[in-house]
Amino acid sequence: MRLLHLSDLHFGRLASQTIVADLLAEARRQAPDLVVVSGDLTQRARPRQFQAARAFLEALPAPWLVVPGNHDVYPWWRPLSRLWRSLARYRHYITQSLRPSWVTDTIALLGLNTAHGATIKGGRLTTEDLTYLQTFFAAAPPQALRILVIHHHLVHLQDIGPHDVVRDARQALEAVAQAGIHVILCGHLHIAHVAPVLLQPQWQLLVVSAGTATSSRGRGPHRHQNFYNLLEVTPQTLRIETYRYHPEARTFTLTQTQTFERQGAQLLLETAQTG
Template identity: 40%
Template sequence: MRTLAHISDLHFGRIDPRVVEGLLADLMAHRPDLVIISGDLVQRARRSMFREARAFLERLPFPYLVVPGNHDIPVFNVVRRFLLDPFRYYKRYISRDLSPLHVDSEIAVLGLNTARSVILDFSHGRINRAQIARIREVFDDLPPHVFKIVFTHHPFLPPPDAPWTRLVDRHKLALPALEACGVDLLLAGHLHRAYSGELATFHTQVARSILVAQASTATSTRLRNEANAYNIITVAMPELTLEVRSWTGEAFGRGPLSTYRKDGHRWLLQERDIGEFAPTDTTA
């Protein structure tokens, strides 16, 4: 069994300090085997904000993997954005590895950087052919019992109430590789929305079942009609439990909980409980 914490969209530079402390306390209570951070560590890619994010990471007493998001690229500094390395501060303060990997006897977790500084609207992300090749390289030869996870900043699945939401560019090129090498779970953020589902409910061309879990913003004040939240994921094959931990105004409490069971190549929803604290905006 493995317990994973999936946090996203921290946005240091525009955070609620009480929520940051509450998040650290809740992580200590759950003691995850691995923390997965799916981008947007800072609000404006400034040195001071990356230093704050670095200080937060140094307080985590657990292993973690992290990828950048579009907010981790400079917006107004066009020289850094186009002519120099747009990830310079990210690499200095957060990680030089833009495609981190963790593999053990039960799980394999691969991060892919979908943030792009050169596309017209750089708030949207993209996956490229080299990254698709890396998916195959990492997962193809792993034993079939290993649970396989890919995490990005930009989503592969839209919210159930907003099917028109723009997804990571070139996702259709990546779907056959994800399916062929047996990826079980996709994690992302960006939308500041907490939801989960099965990829084939939207991408009908995918025959093999792949679960998706989106994380809300963990600590930012940039809420979108939801409270701050993060995910606790328990992998105990053939079952996976996804618990949304939602900010109540005083601490993080149990929000919606979903249990999935794998039957052959299909993930089937077994139970869904809305929990004590649904991820609605508690600041209203």
């Protein structure tokens, strides 16, 4: 099972149409089984930006699963719409579902919304979503790799430096551990990073953060750089490849490969790393 993980497209003023075209060509080359987009499809949640994002999704060579980000919420200068109709445009142009899922014998993947009008840059998972998360993964095939897709981070990653996490992050992490989730795919920070996080003495979570795929706002060590992740899942292993865009050559090149071995229902233990 091959998953192409994109994030922070920011269609609008920030998205490069050249990179968009090259990313579509790269997606066709990689031939994924599913494309996952972990939020911020637009820059200001405007209709034309959502239309451009939708056209991009429809041009992808595989089915796609998408969650919204904070930039997909009505902007702050529309306060009433932001509070009461925060994702109306997202749901009109992209998808009605705020809990998209994909289940096979190999993976059980659930997307949840962390972008709400009452927050600015930060996010949160509602109590209802945490309850649904438990129910969804309880019904998943026992051998499946359990993946949660959200926009914001649930845990602070020391290697990245200071950054925000969702409200009530501890409660959310407890639900994640109880549900036996192996991997979180997220974005928001515009930094490509893979980090194991020990939630409990016997349970390790893998946080896979994608850099911005097409915008000009890569941050930190990835300033002005664009990335995507490719995940290859088998019953025995998970391989994560990180690709960086080179504008001069208009190509994406592999910058890092990490391979993890699964041990029964347990989370992954890193076995190899290159790059």
